[in-house]
Amino acid sequence: MILQRLTMTDFRQFETFNQIDFANIQDKHVSIVFASNGVGKTTILTAIVWCLYGGKKLPYGDLTEQFMNKNSFEKLHEGEQATVEVVLTFEDRGKKYIVTRSVVVAKENLKQVNRSFDLSVTINNETQYYAQERIDSVLGPSMKEYFFFDGEGIGKLADSSRPDLVQQGIKNVMKIDTRQTALDLIKEAKKIFDKESTTIQAKSGITDIPEQRIDKIEEELEQKKANLQQAKEYRDIFETKLAAIDKELLKIKDIKREAEKKQLFQKELETVKKRLVEEHHEQKELITKKAYLALSSEALSNVSYILEQKQKKGELPLLGIGKHFIEELIRQHKCICGEELIAGEKHYEHIMDVMKRATAKSDLEGSLSSLGTFVESHKNDYKDFMNSLKKNRAMIDQLKDDASRLEQNIEAILNEIEDGLAGNEENLASKQREVMQERDEKLKLIGQLEIKIEQLDDELKKAKKDLEVSQSISEEVQLIRHRISFCEQAIMMLESKNQEEIESIRKELSCRLEERFESMLHSEKKAYLDESFRLMVIGKDGDESGKSRGEAKLISLIFISTLIELAKEKETSMAIDDLSTGAGIYPIVVDSPYGEFDAVYKKTISKALKDLSPQVIILLNQEQWNDEIENVFKDSMAHAYRLVAHRPKLSFLQGERNSLYFDKEHFELEVQDDREFTTIERLEVNHESI
Amino acid sequence: MADQSTIQEFIKKVFEIIDENKNQSKNVKIDLIKKEVERKVRR
Numbered sequence: 001m002i003l004q005r006l007t008m009t010d011f012r013q014f015e016t017f018n019q020i021d022f023a024n025i026q027d028k029h030v031s032i033v034f035a036s037n038g039v040g041k042t043t044i045l046t047a048i049v050w051c052l053y054g055g056k057k058l059p060y061g062d063l064t065e066q067f068m069n070k071n072s073f074e075k076l077h078e079g080e081q082a083t084v085e086v087v088l089t090f091e092d093r094g095k096k097y098i099v100t101r102s103v104v105v106a107k108e109n110l111k112q113v114n115r116s117f118d119l120s121v122t123i124n125n126e127t128q129y130y131a132q133e134r135i136d137s138v139l140g141p142s143m144k145e146y147f148f149f150d151g152e153g154i155g156k157l158a159d160s161s162r163p164d165l166v167q168q169g170i171k172n173v174m175k176i177d178t179r180q181t182a183l184d185l186i187k188e189a190k191k192i193f194d195k196e197s198t199t200i201q202a203k204s205g206i207t208d209i210p211e212q213r214i215d216k217i218e219e220e221l222e223q224k225k226a227n228l229q230q231a232k233e234y235r236d237i238f239e240t241k242l243a244a245i246d247k248e249l250l251k252i253k254d255i256k257r258e259a260e261k262k263q264l265f266q267k268e269l270e271t272v273k274k275r276l277v278e279e280h281h282e283q284k285e286l287i288t289k290k291a292y293l294a295l296s297s298e299a300l301s302n303v304s305y306i307l308e309q310k311q312k313k314g315e316l317p318l319l320g321i322g323k324h325f326i327e328e329l330i331r332q333h334k335c336i337c338g339e340e341l342i343a344g345e346k347h348y349e350h351i352m353d354v355m356k357r358a359t360a361k362s363d364l365e366g367s368l369s370s371l372g373t374f375v376e377s378h379k380n381d382y383k384d385f386m387n388s389l390k391k392n393r394a395m396i397d398q399l400k401d402d403a404s405r406l407e408q409n410i411e412a413i414l415n416e417i418e419d420g421l422a423g424n425e426e427n428l429a430s431k432q433r434e435v436m437q438e439r440d441e442k443l444k445l446i447g448q449l450e451i452k453i454e455q456l457d458d459e460l461k462k463a464k465k466d467l468e469v470s471q472s473i474s475e476e477v478q479l480i481r482h483r484i485s486f487c488e489q490a491i492m493m494l495e496s497k498n499q500e501e502i503e504s505i506r507k508e509l510s511c512r513l514e515e516r517f518e519s520m521l522h523s524e525k526k527a528y529l530d531e532s533f534r535l536m537v538i539g540k541d542g543d544e545s546g547k548s549r550g551e552a553k554l555i556s557l558i559f560i561s562t563l564i565e566l567a568k569e570k571e572t573s574m575a576i577d578d579l580s581t582g583a584g585i586y587p588i589v590v591d592s593p594y595g596e597f598d599a600v601y602k603k604t605i606s607k608a609l610k611d612l613s614p615q616v617i618i619l620l621n622q623e624q625w626n627d628e629i630e631n632v633f634k635d636s637m638a639h640a641y642r643l644v645a646h647r648p649k650l651s652f653l654q655g656e657r658n659s660l661y662f663d664k665e666h667f668e669l670e671v672q673d674d675r676e677f678t679t680i681e682r683l684e685v686n687h688e689s690i
Numbered sequence: 691m692a693d694q695s696t697i698q699e700f701i702k703k704v705f706e707i708i709d710e711n712k713n714q715s716k717n718v719k720i721d722l723i724k725k726e727v728e729r730k731v732r733r
Contacts (some may be wrong), residue, residue, distance in 0.1 A: 130713035137712040182704045185716070189724040483731045489697050490704075 001138050002615050003587045005089040008047050010072040013040040013678040020641055020680055024615055028638035031617045034660050035643035036669050040678040041619040045591045049148050051086040051101040053141050060150055066112050068105040071675050073112055081106035092138045098122045139586060143172045150591045157559055158552035163533035170505055173567045176498055183494045190487035197480040200473055210467035217463055221456040228449040231442050238439035245432040252425045255417050262413040269406035276399040283392045290385040326355045512562040520604045527555050535559055550601045557608040564613045587615035594624045606632040622660040622669060640683040646673035700730050
């Protein structure tokens with residue numbers, strides 16, 4: 001980066017338009033801007049830094065929110081606004097950058113109010129969209145500390161408590177920061193991979209090792225299945241037992257039915273017995289009432305036989321038959337038996353015979369007739385009696401048979417019941433209950449085991465699925481781990497390279513620092529950069545008594561110059577190896593570098609300043625300038641500038657020297673004017689005159 | 691373990707990504723680097 005031009009419009013002390021062209025030729029690389037105190041030296045540094053990095057406040061000086069020139073502001077009416085603009089033109093790696101930073105300032109209640117800030121950047125006349133990034137990619141804000149110094153800032157690098165500034169400076173200037181950026185970005189990428197790995201595992205919800213879970217489930221499943229098998233076997237045993245008990249119970253039921261049958265038989269037997277008693281009673285009665293018939297029957301039969309014989313002999317009249325009755329039968333031609341009475345026929349003859357006998361009337365005849373009738377009638381009664389008796393006896397026999405049969409049946413049933421009941425129904429029922437209970441328990445256990453087995457099967461399925469997921473996740477995680485490992489290797493390589501390079505730079509810097517310090521000061525003191533990146537100045541005996549302010553400034557300047565020198569060498573040689581990055585070439589802008597140093601130090605510092613960078617811009621109070629310093633710089637200067645203060649009251653009238661003796665000429669640094677502002681005047685350098 | 695040259699190649703690519711995407715946000719650069727790692731380390 002080489003600064004070419006700075007233009008300021010209404011910026012701070014500079015009213016309207018002002019411009020500085022910086023020396024940028026290789027051997028004429030020093031630009032010096034002379035000014036009295038308070039005229040605008042620091043404003044030049046401020047303009048450059050603000051233009052590059054912006055901000056709502058200015059980086060140096062007082063009243064840092066007041067961007068607009070006082071006179072330009074006074075010209076504004078209340079409520080009016082105008083633009084303050086700083087334009088910096090520079091070149092970097094063959095490209096021309098024009099950076100325009102502006103702020104719109106309004107007048108409100110007579111005060112400056114900054115309305116809007118703006119930035120535009122063109123590279124080779126092409127407007128850039130990411131203006132600030134474009135600038136930062138050339139010279140990042142972290143590096144401004146090493147190239148833009150106000151008076152006291154130079155020495156702060158030598159502050160032993162801030163080795164980080166030195167280390168960071170090395171990283172930035174040597175562009176190790178690019179490698180550092182790469183390192184940081186790779187670390188960030190690695191973090192994302194780490195997170196992805198964790199997220200994938202967390203998302204799966206698998207917190208254990210599925211293989212172990214499967215083993216455990218399978219073991220449990222096997223156990224439960226064995227239990228189930230055993231329970232089923234027991235259940236079958238109990239079922240068999242129950243079946244046997246059921247059979248027994250069925251048998252008991254049959255016996256019960258037989259018992260019922262027995263009751264029926266007994267009832268029937270009772271009935272039969274009752275009837276038997278009745279029949280016996282009837283027999284008794286029959287015999288009592290009609291047994292005489294059995295005795296009289298024989299007698300009557302004999303009587304009847306006698307009578308019949310007598311009758312056949314005609315010795316006996318017909319008894320009991322009325323003559324009229326027989327006459328009537330004859331008259332009607334009909335026998336008592338219903339046969340027609342035809343004369344000459346058997347029945348007619350018999351009737352006629354009866355008619356004859358019926359006509360003979362005597363008591364004997366009458367009695368015999370009655371007896372005969374009686375005998376006849378008793379014959380029937382006897383028959384009836386005998387029949388009834390026979391029937392009665394048959395009935396009694398039948399009933400006796402029935403009773404006997406029933407008794408036998410009952411006997412058989414009783415035997416059967418006796419046998420059957422030997423099985424003990426109650427025992428069986430109790431046993432049945434017990435077996436049923438045991439069987440039910442087994443059934444319950446079987447149910448539980450089946451549910452458990454089902455659950456375990458489900459769990460097994462899930463575990464197997466988890467295993468699949470886990471395996472695929474594992475592959476995924478494995479891949480991410482490889483990527484993480486890849487990042488780690490790259491990080492290690494970059495860190496090692498960084499460490500290696502920074503250490504090598506430190507050693508080189510320390511070496512050059514020592515040489516240059518010695519050649520400049522010719523003292524017994526020694527300067528170097530220690531391993532902790534502290535800029536050290538030690539005495540002859542190695543004592544670290546500390547450094548003077550001059551030594552601190554000098555060692556800082558030497559450090560920067562050697563650093564820039566190394567960067568330049570690196571930039572031109574480039575690519576030490578595959579992982580090297582280019583270094584940068586940067587300008588150095590120093591405001592009031594000499595402070596209160598004596599002439600010797602001023603000369604020494606001037607020498608250091610001249611060689612500080614490929615472009616050096618020094619903002620200097622004319623009082624610090626003298627022939628010796630001029631001799632140090634003159635060969636390196638293309639031209640210089642003086643800031644001329646316009647003011648109503650001149651300072652020299654108050655006894656101050658406000659002129660510059662430059663290149664054997666006097667130049668005024670203030671002019672009387674009715675307004676107060678600063679103008680920039682170019683000073684040409686007459687090299688030939690030296 | 692990736693070999694040295696693959697890592698070097700990757701780092702050079704990262705430098706290129708940083709250089710070519712100066713105007714992009716940090717996240718964009720990280721994403722590009724992540725993709726580069728994914729390209730280098732495939733299944």
